[in-house]
Amino acid sequence: xxxxxLLIGSLIVIFGIGMWIRLSGKRQHLGNxxxxxxxxxxxxxFLVLTFRLPVQEEAGPALIPRLWIFLIVVLSGIILWEALxxxxxxxxxxxxxxxLVLVMAALIxxxxxxxxxxxxxxxxxxxxxxxxVLSYPKKVLIYVIAGxxxxxxxxxxxxxxxxQLPLGFFEGLF
Amino acid sequence: xxxxxxxGVAFIALFDWxxxxxxxxxxxxxxxxxxxxxxxxxxxxxxxxxxxxTMDPRLALILLVAxxxxxxxGGAITAVLINTPGTPSTAATCFDGYPxxxxxxxxxxxxxALLTSCVGGIFAAIILxxxxxxxxxxxxxxxxxxxxxIAIFGLSTVASLGGGNVIKAIVAVLIGLLIETIxxxxxxxxxxxxxxxDLLYDGFSLIPALMGLFAVSTVFxxxxxxxxxxxxxxxxxxxxxxxxELWKLKRVILQSSVIGTIIGIFPGAGGTIASFIxxxxxxxxxxxxxxFGKGSLEGLAAPETADSASVGGALIPLLALGIPxxxxxxxxxxxxxLHDIVPGPLLFKDHPAIAYGIFASLLVANxxxxxxxxxxxxxxxxxxxxxxxxxxxLILVVALIGTYSVNGSLFDTGACIGFGIxxxxxxxxGYPLAPVVxxxxxxxxxxxxxxRGLIMGGYTVFFTDKLAFFVLLLGMxxxxxxxxxxxxxxxxKGRQG
Numbered sequence: 001x002x003x004x005x006l007l008i009g010s011l012i013v014i015f016g017i018g019m020w021i022r023l024s025g026k027r028q029h030l031g032n033x034x035x036x037x038x039x040x041x042x043x044x045x046f047l048v049l050t051f052r053l054p055v056q057e058e059a060g061p062a063l064i065p066r067l068w069i070f071l072i073v074v075l076s077g078i079i080l081w082e083a084l085x086x087x088x089x090x091x092x093x094x095x096x097x098x099x100l101v102l103v104m105a106a107l108i109x110x111x112x113x114x115x116x117x118x119x120x121x122x123x124x125x126x127x128x129x130x131x132x133v134l135s136y137p138k139k140v141l142i143y144v145i146a147g148x149x150x151x152x153x154x155x156x157x158x159x160x161x162x163x164q165l166p167l168g169f170f171e172g173l174f
Numbered sequence: 175x176x177x178x179x180x181x182g183v184a185f186i187a188l189f190d191w192x193x194x195x196x197x198x199x200x201x202x203x204x205x206x207x208x209x210x211x212x213x214x215x216x217x218x219x220x221x222x223x224x225x226x227x228t229m230d231p232r233l234a235l236i237l238l239v240a241x242x243x244x245x246x247x248g249g250a251i252t253a254v255l256i257n258t259p260g261t262p263s264t265a266a267t268c269f270d271g272y273p274x275x276x277x278x279x280x281x282x283x284x285x286x287a288l289l290t291s292c293v294g295g296i297f298a299a300i301i302l303x304x305x306x307x308x309x310x311x312x313x314x315x316x317x318x319x320x321x322x323x324i325a326i327f328g329l330s331t332v333a334s335l336g337g338g339n340v341i342k343a344i345v346a347v348l349i350g351l352l353i354e355t356i357x358x359x360x361x362x363x364x365x366x367x368x369x370x371x372d373l374l375y376d377g378f379s380l381i382p383a384l385m386g387l388f389a390v391s392t393v394f395x396x397x398x399x400x401x402x403x404x405x406x407x408x409x410x411x412x413x414x415x416x417x418x419e420l421w422k423l424k425r426v427i428l429q430s431s432v433i434g435t436i437i438g439i440f441p442g443a444g445g446t447i448a449s450f451i452x453x454x455x456x457x458x459x460x461x462x463x464x465x466f467g468k469g470s471l472e473g474l475a476a477p478e479t480a481d482s483a484s485v486g487g488a489l490i491p492l493l494a495l496g497i498p499x500x501x502x503x504x505x506x507x508x509x510x511x512l513h514d515i516v517p518g519p520l521l522f523k524d525h526p527a528i529a530y531g532i533f534a535s536l537l538v539a540n541x542x543x544x545x546x547x548x549x550x551x552x553x554x555x556x557x558x559x560x561x562x563x564x565x566x567x568l569i570l571v572v573a574l575i576g577t578y579s580v581n582g583s584l585f586d587t588g589a590c591i592g593f594g595i596x597x598x599x600x601x602x603x604g605y606p607l608a609p610v611v612x613x614x615x616x617x618x619x620x621x622x623x624x625x626r627g628l629i630m631g632g633y634t635v636f637f638t639d640k641l642a643f644f645v646l647l648l649g650m651x652x653x654x655x656x657x658x659x660x661x662x663x664x665x666x667k668g669r670q671g
Contacts (some may be wrong), residue, residue: 003369031603039345046352049367058632059625061359061366068352075345091602095399103397104595107390107570111588119578123571130567135402145564153575161213161221163579 003049010041032088036080043069043076102133118168120150181303184530187232188538196233197535200240201542205550207241208248209260211385212576215245216501223509231513232528236535238509239489242502243295243539246445246481247547250287251554254474255280256569258389262380263445263481265611266453268388270466270473277469280555285414286471287478288547290427292540294479297431298438298486299536307494307519313439319627319635323645324440325620328447330652331454332609342605349600350613351620353378360618361625373585378593382586383614385573386593387607393566394598414548419471426456426472427479434480438487441499445484446615450608452480454652486536492517493529 017037021030047069050062082088094100110126117125127146136142157163187193200222207218219238226234249261254271267287274283301309316324332347356367357377368374430452437448456476457466466473488499496518498504510517515525522529560568577590597607627635627642637643 007369031599035599035603035605039349043352046367053364053366054362056362059361059628061362061364064621064624065352065355065366068348068355072345072348072352075341075348078341079345089604091604096397099400100394100397104394107591107594111574111584111591114587115584119575123575127567127571130570131563134400134563134567136561136563145568149568149571157575157579161579164582165575165578166584 003045006045006048010045013041014038028090029083029086029088031091032083033080036076036083039076040073040080043072099133103130106130106133114168115166116168118170119165120154121168121170123153124150177303180526180530181534184527184534187527187531188236188534193233193236193535196229196237197240197539197542198546200237201244201539201546204241204244205248205251205543205546208245208264209251209554210248210576211252211258211260211389211572212381212579214261214381214501214580215242215249216505217579218242218245219502219509220505223505223512226509227512231515231525232531234513235506235509235528236531238506239532239535240539240542242506243482243485243536244543244546246295246485247288247291247478247543250291250478250481251284251551254283254287255554256389256565257392258569258573259384261445262384262615263449263484264477265384265388265446265608266449266477267474267481269453269477269608270468270470273467273469274471274474279469281551282415282419282471283474284547284551284554286420286423286474288544288551289415289420290423290430290475290479291482292544292547293427294431294434294482295485295540295543296537297428298435298483299533299540301435302486302490302493302536303533306490309439309490309494311494313441313491315641316440317627317635317639317642318623318630319639319642320645321440322620322623322627322636323642323647323649324437324447325616325623326646326649327652328451328616328649329612329620330649331450332612332653339604343609346600346605346607347609347613349605350383350610350615351617352613353383353610354614354617355621360622361629378589378614379580379586380611380614381580382577382590383593384611385577386590386595387597387610389569389573390590390594391597391601391607393569394594395601396562396566415471423471423475426460426475429455429459430476430479431483434483435487437480438484438499439490441491441497444488444500445481447619448480448484448487449477450612450615452476482540489532489536493521493532494519496521 014034014037018030018034021027021033046065050065050069053062054060055062079088106126106129110122113122113125124146127149128142131142131145153165158165188197203222204215204218207213207221208215219241222238222241226237229237245261246263249259249264250267250271252258252260253264253267255275257268257272259265259268271283271287274280329347332343354377356374357365358375359366365375433452433455434445434448437451438445453466453473453476456472457463460466460470460472462470462472484500488503491497491499492503492506496507496516498507507517515521515528573590573594574587577586578584580586597610600610601607627639631638635642636646
């Protein structure tokens, strides 16, 4: 079976379990139930993949991963059982979910933009964006901080340590 | 000339301006390099090796060893102040160092990290001087089965890192262990769990995992309950710990020095394992184990001492047998070769000035680390006084550039973000992160030595090899005793309820 198909299938199952928990009376235990379910499902995906590994008499490449998988499944099962019985501690409410999602999205966007815009421009934009989102009061200082960090990282990492930071579209200029 | 004669000559040679300058520069560069996430001690040393080519060999090696020693303290600075381990071996320093900073005791935390680091380094240097050759021979007697036992002993620290829920701690360590199986199998050469992507051929590096799990996830956690107001720290105290506080740590410092030196001797074991084991032992032997993870001075002193002591330990097999005890040692061998010197048994006969010069310089370098750190700490503490609105975005940026610096790979940067999100989710639902790091650190050591032991002697080798059996038994007892005790406590509580 294609590993990607397996992974997509697992994600669909996980999504289904998540929806079921939300619609049932156990919504506040969503994370506590979903995490061990995810661990068990992903463990089974990894277990299926171990059957594609070559078999050796002793000490084959599948031996240790299967041991870890077995232990994860058993212990996650215990955690899941406790969560279903409502014995697990409920996670605290996220006060600012919107801000958190925005920061995560900005970080992912920064990572995606880096190969195209280059490290320096994408970092400058990322710092400016975050400081504005966090309402840093001194607007001019935002640009000074962002520019200062880019300059410092250029001098230290690029020039002194010879770390080839991605330059993106600006590659030909340097 | 005998040991003391050679040592005396080496000390006298040490106190000329060029040697002192080389050591001071090495210490400063080591601290700065260690503090920068992504620049490990081996990287810091490797970067300076070419510059040492034109130097006198003795001076060059003293400079590089000073960098090596100082980099471990450098890593502790960012670990304590912003929960971002500068080097992998300072991950355990975050557990109690950062909580102390959050309590406004950054000065005390850095002071303890500095002092215990220096004491650990000096202890290991003394052991190196007097027991270099015999200890190196003992280390070589350890078979793969015995190494497996040491790794299991390292795994037993999971019980100390677990906080309240031991089962979730074990699942966390298993997640780390399973992640470490991704990529090339070191024994059969087969690719495992790569999903057809060549990006996963080398698996996940330790640095992206560390940066993500510690630094990035902590920033996400802060944004969960963001109020827009800066942290209310009455005052960031830059006061050093008192003599009374330091005296109370004497037992922890001594035992951690021993642990760090011994673990450091074994090739491949290293400061990371030494610091975790030391933390665990300190917690189990402490009168106040409940304070660990919440700003315990013992919890900070133990890993820092062991980490620093492991440097001297790692130099033992290098100098006595020419075998690198750590990644940085492997770089140092390159430096030795560059100067046409072969480390090993003949080093003491053919180049006594260099061998004993390194011994003497290790002692003095630790004193220089203390002096530089003492004055530098006041500047480092300013880092924490910066507004959170500036600090957290910069932590994210530092974590990403640090991760990129390791291999020049954007994949590592993406992995760092992925680990950050994973770490935030796990922490939110009560799964501790330290065991995940422990699993990643120990994964290859456990699997590689277990399978090598099996190939060499079958399953019985773990019983017939006396050294392996003893170490394994110790490790198993250390691992299962807290679990059995936790299980019994639950049973008793259940019956009483």
